[in-house]
Amino acid sequence: MSKKKVTAVIRRHEEIAEQIYDLWLETDLAASAHAGQFVAVYPKDGAMLLPRPISICEIDEKEGLLRLVYRVAGKGTASFSRMHAQDKLEILGILGNGFPIEKADGKSVFVMGGGIGIPPMLETVKALKKRAGAQNINAVLGYRSERFLQQDFSQYCLAYMATEDGSYGTKGNVMDVIRAHDLKADLIFACGPMPMLRAIKTYAAENGIEAYISLEERMACGVGACLGCVCKTTQTDAHSKVNNSRICTDGPVYPASFVNI
């Protein structure tokens, strides 16, 4: 599972929702990738040096493909959003720890995604189905308005949805979906904006549910050396010896009870 900086070739690249891009990359890194891990993609502009951390949406080991679904958030992501099939992108990977799929054995699982936190949950659902340990899997997806990847999720499990504007599904957020449908689970895997993750941490603690959440922070090195992307932890971190953990290396996925968010 060693990390490498490699040149990947774009197989397919299209905009699937406003400012949301679907990118399939040919790279041998696909062979060592797991659900919840990420790669860092280098902008196509020499003035922007740092690679952009982007979660892995799907892994096709057989074809050697990684699918990244990302939002154009600034000039860096905009620079590679203009790339086409056969163009090359420099990427660094595979980074981070990923979701502990084996924890789902015998359990009923919520796979929750909010906004651009939805893509990594697709490979997570696929990995859960492949392992076939979980009793029941429900995807809970929260969108601002326009939906994406919903059909991909529906191939693998029931997908409950919320939109902030009420244009589809439950009006509100992922927590509103759980309440509206009176859904129950004993394990949660989640990725999304910080308010959503905070709500899930609280909900999990109140209901005695084990929860794993994927965090995000501004990164530089991506490999655990620079200590730029730390999160606060509730206990002393084994590596740092203070209450800080390196999201890029010891995360991005943490037990919700371990992080102070």
Add this chain to the structure above:
Amino acid sequence: MNTAVTIAGVRFKNPVMTASGTFGSGMEYSEFVDLNRLGAVVTKGVANVPWPGNDTPRVAETYGGMLNAIGLQNPGIDTFIERDLRFLKDFDTRVIVNVCGKSIEDYLEVVERLSDEPRVDLLEINVSCPNVKEGAIAFGQDPAALAKITKQIKAKAKQPVIMKLSPNVTDIALMAKTAEDAGADAISLINTITGMKIDIYRKKFALANKTGGLSGPCIKPVAVRMVYQAAHAVSIPVIGMGGIANAEDAIEFLMAGATAVAIGAMNFINPYTTVETAEGIERFMRQQKIEDVNSLIGCVS
């Protein structure tokens, strides 16, 4: 062909080092590069006790570079000796330990703890971190304070002492000379340049610390100028750094007067930069028919 250089009686197989704070203690980057190919690993600053560092965001990208305000988060000297120094034990490279503190006593405690560690070849004293409020930079911007801490550390240290200087001063030659006169065995520069970035859409500072240290290729011309000025002010060796991205950049620093060079922010952009730079210097020497890398040092004056 000779690529070895000597600093304070210590021989380095080549002049390429890592810049403190950008390379951990080598563990993370050992997945990418063979540490045995480096002149030295310069470790992340270590204090007498663990430091939590600053709040996030700690990093922000800027044109051709980046700002950081990590705040010298480190696990403290106990863990450093048990874990980091032990990890470096079997590599055939020099180990330079970067030391930080809030008071002179803090620095001296770390220096004493390291005095019996045979794996530590040299000490680099960080008196130039712009991101912590107490200590560090306070010693690096005032010649009297710099002289005082240098003398006290030299009196205690068993290993040769490198003073790492700040570029955030008016007269770098004066600071270099001050360190030399106080007994420093070598100086290293530049640390990062204090900077600021504002997110105009959120109307907020990009960094939680408001200010941070600027590094990366955008600072290289400033660094070359300061290395040149410092090298011409002292007769002790100078370790040059600041935006080095490849062998050409490294050779520029050597020609400006540096005996060795360090790769910092560019490790984040290309994790192979250190070894590629070492190889590139050899290639340049072959192409230019240069027998000894030492002949490049300060050759432009």
